[in-house]
Amino acid sequence: MRLDKYLSQATGISRKDIRRLMRRDDVSVNGMAVRDPSLHIDPEADEVCLQDQPVEAPGHRYLMVYKPVGYVSASDDPTHPTVNSLVDLPRQDSLHCCGRLDIDATGLVLLTDDGQWSHRITSPRHKLAKSYRVTTADPIEPEAVATFAEGLKLHGELKRTRPARLEILSACEAVVELTEGRYHQVKRMFAALGNRVLSLHRQRIGPIELDPELAPGDYRYLTESEIHSILP
Structure with a gap:
């Protein structure tokens, strides 16, 4: 070269x-x-x-970012700060988010410039589980566990959601695990049950967990084992 x-x-x-x-x-x-x-x-x-x-040889880069509230999952946005703006690296604009996280949500976002790798995360065909911690406005009924497991219809959609795992932690706190990523899905699932999500925090994508050493706005490179855990 x-x-x-x-x-x-x-x-x-x-x-x-x-x-x-x-x-x-x-x-x-x-x-x-x-x-x-x-x-x-x-x-x-x-x-x-x-x-x-x-100067390290140019190659694909893989990072985890702890997204704070108020940032959008995009490389560029005319009105809001982006997840990419949290990363102080050369060629920052070549990185893209592996999926979306709502502007008012917090937690794990993965960034990369490897399109094939990110496709394994975002493609519904691979059914990669994502885990969210949720706080709701009203107590979560015990029956919601079975409803999530069966799948439910969201407002404006005909097809039921895929089976999801709901673990109730306390009256208004739960962990939700999904294998799909419909628009505002977690919020809409609770809305379908007459409840409202107050806070949403993504703690895991597939086998990759948000590093507890990271503070909101921080990032780090993924380890080799984390990178390869996404591959077939």
Whole structure:
């Protein structure tokens, strides 16, 4: 791969600016300053540094973000702050959310630039379970457990929801596990029972759980085991 292409893809800096940095001897390969942007390098074998800092080979990135209230699950929005804006990384705009989380909800959002990986999360065909902690306005009736397990009709829809697991924690608190992602689904399921969701927090997507060390607005890279846990 050409050196300028490698650096541009890895850092998000334009090739024009990369060449400017090279003229200032800010780029080195295996410890030697390089000014030739067309130099071909081996990403697996050569050590490339920018301003004395190693530059990792460009590749797919996988992150978890603790979304706070008020942020939208999008890379760009004209009126609200986005989940992407919480991530201070090069090529931030190349990352996309693996599914949506309501603006007033909190919790786990996964970001990546790997389309195939995110498809396994978002495609209904894979039936990847997602877990939410819910607080409701009114007490949750015990019969709701069976209703969720059977599936129920949402307002304006003909097809029942897939069976969902409801675990009642206290009078107005529960954990809901779904294997589909209809629009505002958790809120609409409780609305169908005459109840209202006051708070919604996603704590797990498939086998990936929100890191308890993260505070709202924080993020971290996924571990290799977390990444591969989504793959077939």
